[in-house]
Amino acid sequence: MRFVDEFRDADKARALSAKITSLCEPGRQYKFMEVCGGHTHTIYKHGLEDYLPENITLVHGPGCPVCVIPMGRIDDAIHIARQPGVLMTSFGDMMRVPGSGGNFFDSNAEGTNIRMVYSPLDSLKIARQNPDMHVVFMAIGFETTAPSTAMTMLRAAKDGIDNFSVFCNHITIIPAIKAILDSPDLRLDGFIGPGHVSTVIGCRPYEFIARDYGKPIVVSGFEPLDILQSIYMLMVQLKEGRSDVENQYSRVVPWHGNPTALRAIAETMELRPYFEWRGLGFISHSALRVRETFERFDAELRYEIPGVRVADPKACQCGEVLKGVLKPWECKVFGTACTPETPIGTCMVSPEGACAAYYNFGRFTRTRVREASLSTVDDLAASARRVPS
């Protein structure tokens, strides 16, 4: 078993499609949010909306870490990179995210030294190789990535590396989901829960969604069949009038998460009182900063951060896309002024961004064009209703 090919079988996808269709109540519209950008990517790469009946709509959520970084934080990073003796590192995705005066590549053209790394641990290697420089790792990401930054700080402490620090921009998923649930702009029927974040935090933190908001949530894997099965599980819950937390991705996500990873985060980082998210604004307790006991690794204490709030370009509607209020193609500059080559907004930069996913996989038609072969599935769906689910 290789855990990938088996979850990409077109026949099984069609079977799930028929099952999902059979669970739809006539005349009812269903709206599910996939919180995670990785799911958005799979949905458009594999054209999964073509496998769903017209009355199920997938709404893309705020779970693309690059997309929700506000412009002011990019400016702050460039400000740090401009300080004498600083060598900055960050993930490749960050390099083309526009700040108010350009992105990291533009900044490097003007003399900064910002390098792409695959892992935060690569930053430690760079620090060892450049003892006369101070290496600042620009850390971004949800709870999926925060443990790696935490482990890197622990390693730096253990090895006594003192020319390394972290510009911490880690964010947490639960407050963002709560902000969306509290938003009056959007009515959702359920959530396709993030898979990789859940390997760390587990499934229990989602219980409030089911308990307090009465919405079902299914933690999902990233292959096409994983996502279709999760939608099927959501539909079964709705049919049975339930709202529970379920785990479709149990082959990777333990119900209680990864205690080692959670301990590493807790040891090195703490919650910020608030943090700004692109599109969602300021959200309480939604991000992490370096804990006081690790302050020697905190770039925000080492360097003065301007912290100037920068408004998004007027034409950019990433905020509405991130809240699920607009589909990418409804943005005024989608595919014209804003493309992956020359992005105006963050959603067009990261492969996990909804706009980039739409653009790269050519799925920007305004009317859903469904595969002709699937009409067979729809025809079958009526008879499939007789089959117990």
Next chain:
Amino acid sequence: MIEILTDRPDLAKVDVSGVKRAINIGLVAEEGIAPGDWVLIHVGFALSKIDEVEAKAAMEFLESIGKAYEDEIAALRDSEIV
């Protein structure tokens, strides 16, 4: 996962679609990890061990749905409504 490095027990050599490289296994060490295990890798760290029993259970579910669907198709093909 191919092997744990003898001089660095926090690192392991893995094979990712034919590319062999070292990753950090500190986040899954407590759970226990051995050569032959499959792991989810994120930014140079093994984040989670893949549970083969759960993967098989998921596949069995999907196959059962596929079977019901194939039976439906076969039944439709065989029907002769006049």
